[in-house]
Amino acid sequence: MQDKLFITQEIGSFRKPDYLSRKFHKIEGSSEFFDLAGKATLETLDVFKRSGLDNLGVGGEMFRWEMYEHLAEHIDGVKFYGMVRSFDNRYYKKGSVVSAIRRHDSAHMAELKFLLENSKGELKIPITGPYTMMDWSFNDFYRDRYDLAMAYASVIREEISDLLRVFRAKRPNEIMQVQIDEPAATTHPDEMDIVVDSVNGSLQGIAGIEPTIHVCYSRDYRMLYDVVPDLKVKGLNLEFANRDPLESGSGKEKRTGYQDLKYFASINESLQEKRFIGLGVTDVHIDFVEPVKLIEERIEEAVKLIGDPSLIRVNPDCGLRTRSREIGERKLKNMSEAVHNLRVKYS
Amino acid sequence: MTEVKTLVYGIYPKRDELRIKLGRWERGNIETRELLESLKAETDGAIDQFQSEGITLFTDPLFNWYDFLRPLLESLKGVKLGPLTRIDETNTFYRLPVIQDLGDILFDPTDFGVLEDNPPLPLYLSAGRSNLAFFPGPFTVLNMSRVEPGLDRITLLNRLADTYAKIRKAAGYQKVFLFEYSPGKIDAPDIYRKIAEPENTYLYIRGKFPINAFRRSKVRVESIIVSASENSLDSVSRYCRTPGIQIVDSHTTRIEGRDEILQRIPDTLKSAIVTHQDYMDFLPRVIADQKVHLLGGL
Numbered sequence: 304m305q306d307k308l309f310i311t312q313e314i315g316s317f318r319k320p321d322y323l324s325r326k327f328h329k330i331e332g333s334s335e336f337f338d339l340a341g342k343a344t345l346e347t348l349d350v351f352k353r354s355g356l357d358n359l360g361v362g363g364e365m366f367r368w369e370m371y372e373h374l375a376e377h378i379d380g381v382k383f384y385g386m387v388r389s390f391d392n393r394y395y396k397k398g399s400v401v402s403a404i405r406r407h408d409s410a411h412m413a414e415l416k417f418l419l420e421n422s423k424g425e426l427k428i429p430i431t432g433p434y435t436m437m438d439w440s441f442n443d444f445y446r447d448r449y450d451l452a453m454a455y456a457s458v459i460r461e462e463i464s465d466l467l468r469v470f471r472a473k474r475p476n477e478i479m480q481v482q483i484d485e486p487a488a489t490t491h492p493d494e495m496d497i498v499v500d501s502v503n504g505s506l507q508g509i510a511g512i513e514p515t516i517h518v519c520y521s522r523d524y525r526m527l528y529d530v531v532p533d534l535k536v537k538g539l540n541l542e543f544a545n546r547d548p549l550e551s552g553s554g555k556e557k558r559t560g561y562q563d564l565k566y567f568a569s570i571n572e573s574l575q576e577k578r579f580i581g582l583g584v585t586d587v588h589i590d591f592v593e594p595v596k597l598i599e600e601r602i603e604e605a606v607k608l609i610g611d612p613s614l615i616r617v618n619p620d621c622g623l624r625t626r627s628r629e630i631g632e633r634k635l636k637n638m639s640e641a642v643h644n645l646r647v648k649y650s
Numbered sequence: 651m652t653e654v655k656t657l658v659y660g661i662y663p664k665r666d667e668l669r670i671k672l673g674r675w676e677r678g679n680i681e682t683r684e685l686l687e688s689l690k691a692e693t694d695g696a697i698d699q700f701q702s703e704g705i706t707l708f709t710d711p712l713f714n715w716y717d718f719l720r721p722l723l724e725s726l727k728g729v730k731l732g733p734l735t736r737i738d739e740t741n742t743f744y745r746l747p748v749i750q751d752l753g754d755i756l757f758d759p760t761d762f763g764v765l766e767d768n769p770p771l772p773l774y775l776s777a778g779r780s781n782l783a784f785f786p787g788p789f790t791v792l793n794m795s796r797v798e799p800g801l802d803r804i805t806l807l808n809r810l811a812d813t814y815a816k817i818r819k820a821a822g823y824q825k826v827f828l829f830e831y832s833p834g835k836i837d838a839p840d841i842y843r844k845i846a847e848p849e850n851t852y853l854y855i856r857g858k859f860p861i862n863a864f865r866r867s868k869v870r871v872e873s874i875i876v877s878a879s880e881n882s883l884d885s886v887s888r889y890c891r892t893p894g895i896q897i898v899d900s901h902t903t904r905i906e907g908r909d910e911i912l913q914r915i916p917d918t919l920k921s922a923i924v925t926h927q928d929y930m931d932f933l934p935r936v937i938a939d940q941k942v943h944l945l946g947g948l
Contacts (some may be wrong), residue, residue: 384937387934441901505791
C-alpha cells in the first residue's frame with residue numbers, strides 16, 4: 304500500500320445515518336448503541352470501499368459524537384458545566400479542568416476492537432490532540448496552558464499505547480496509523496512551542512506507529528511548516544480546498560489555495576526524513592461536488608510545488624460529517640477517480 | 651472606601667431550553683412568533699435576575715444576537731455577511747461583516763423583524779428595563795469587518811455614530827455601552843460624542859487606553875472601563891467621571907473570591923465600576939450566573 308502514489312484517505316468523521324444520530328445520546332454506552340454504531344461503521348466502510356479509498360480510517364467515527372467531548376468524557380479531572388457557543392446556535396460541551404487529569408478508561412478501544420474484528424482494510428485512528436484539548440478546555444487547575452497541554456499529552460500517550468497493544472495482537476505485521484487532530488494548532492501564533500512539545504509528548508516512547516497531524520482552517524499554515532522539523536510526525540493532513548477557487552485551471556493564478564506548499568517544500572527539502580502532505584482536495588463545507596478534473600489540477604499543482612509525488616496523499620479537507628452521506632460519497636468517488644487517472648500518468 | 655457600582659454587559663449565555671428552541675426554529679419546526687415569545691420570556695428572566703442580584707448597570711442580554719456585530723450591522727444598508735471568522739484567539743466565531751457602504755437603517759430595530767441568519771429583531775428585547783444600550787464600538791466595527799476599498803474611514807465612523815444615536819433614541823435609551831473589543835487604533839474619539847451625551851456614555855476598551863488620542867480630543871465620558879493590569883486608572887480617571895475595571899474573568903469557570911476582587915480595586919479611587927473582562931457568552935450559563943452573583947455581592 305505504501306508504494307502507491309497518492310494514497311487516498313479519509314480524515315475522520317462521516318455523516319451518521321439517521322437511525323444512529325437520532326438515538327446517539329439516549330442509548331450511548333448500551334448494547335443497542337454498540338449494535339447501531341457497529342452497523343453504521345460497516346455501512347460507512349462499504350461507502351469508503353465503493354468510493355475507492357485506500358485507507359478506510361475508522362469507518363467515519365460512528366462511535367463518537369464530537370471530537371473534544373469524546374475524549375474528555377473518558378478523563379477524570381474534567382468537569383462539564385454546560386454548553387458553550389462555537390458559532391451561531393452551534394454549541395459544544397466545553398470541559399473545565401478542575402483537578403489533575405487522568406484517563407479512567409479508553410475512549411477509542413471499543414471502536415478499534417470492532418474494526419479489527421470486522422474489517423481487514425487499512426485503518427488510521429484519529430485522536431484529538433493535546434493542544435486542541437487544552438485550548439478547548441477551561442483551565443481551573445494547572446499553572447498555565449503549557450502544563451495543561453502536557454498533562455493531556457500524557458493521557459493521549461497512554462491511550463495510544465493501549466490501542467497499539469490491541470492492534471499488534473491482531474495485526475502483528477502492520478504499522479498502526481494514528482492521526483493527531485489539532486484544529487486549534489495555529490490559533491495562537493506565540494504558542495507553537497506548546498503545540499510541538501505536547502504533540503511530541505503524546506508520541507514519546509511509542510515505536511511502531513505512523514503518526515500524522517491533521518490541522519484545518521488555519522489562518523496561516525506557515526506557522527505549522529516552521530515547526531515541521533521539530534514535530535515527530537510522518538506527515539501533515541491539511542485542508543486546502545476550502546481556500547482554493549472552484550474554477551478549473553492550472554498554475555499559481557488559478558490554484559491559489561495551494562501556493563503555500565512552496566514554503567512547506569523549502570523546509571521539507573532540508574530534512575533527512577521528509578514529511579508527506581495529506582492534501583485536502585475537496586471542501587467539506589459545500590455541497591458542490593468537485594469535478595474530477597479540478598481535483599486532478601489541485602493534485603498536480605501540489606506535485607509541481609512539492610516536487611516529489613510520493614510525498615503526497617490525497618484526502619478531503621476535514622471530516623465529511625458536515626455533508627449528507629450521498630454528497631460525501633460522491634466527493635470521495637471523484638477524489639479516487641482523479642487519483643486513479645494521475646497514477647496512470649505518473650507511474 | 652471606594653464606592654462600587656457593578657456592570658453586566660453584552661451577550662449573556664442562554665439556557666439550554668432556549669438554545670434547543672432556536673435549533674427547532676432554524677429547522678423550521680416552530681414559527682418565528684413563537685420563538686420571539688420565548689426570547690422575550692428568557693430576556694425578562696435574565697433582567698429579573700440581574701436586578702435581584704443587585705447589579706447596578708446592565709445591557710440587554712442579547713439572546714437574539716448570534717454574535718456581537720451581526721444583527722446591528724445586518725440592519726444597515728450596504729453591509730453583507732462574510733465568512734465565519736474566529737473571534738481573536740478564542741474558539742468562538744462570528745460572521746465577518748463586509749462593508750460596501752454604510753447607509754440607513756433597513757429595518758425598524760425596535761420592532762419585530764426577520765433577519766437572515768440571525769434570530770428576529772428587536773435589537774433590545776429588554777428596552778425600557780435594561781439601562782444601557784449595547785453597541786459594538788465604532789472602531790471595533792471597522793477593525794473587525796472587511797471594508798471595501800475606496801471608503802473613507804472617518805466618514806464611515808461618523809455615519810455609524812449617527813446611526814447609533816438614531817437607534818438609541820428609537821429604542822428609548824439615554825445611556826450607551828460602547829464595546830471597543832478590538833478597536834485597532836482609536837484616533838478620533840470625538841465621534842463618541844455623537845452617540846450619546848458624555849454623562850451617558852460608558853466606554854469599554856480592551857487593551858491599552860489610547861491616552862494620546864484622548865489628550866488631543868475634548869471628549870470626556872461617564873466611564874472608561876479598562877483592564878487595571880494594562881492601564882493606569884489614575885490616567886483613565888482624567889477622561890471620565892467614574893473609571894471602570896475589567897476584573898471578573900469570563901474565560902475561566904473558576905469563581906473568584908469576593909476579597910480577591912475587592913483587593914484589585916485601588917483605594918485611591920472615590921468610585922469605580924466593576925465588571926467582567928469580556929462578555930459572558932464564553933461561559934456556560936451556570937457559571938455566568940455565579941459570576942453575576944459574585945458581582946452583585948460586592
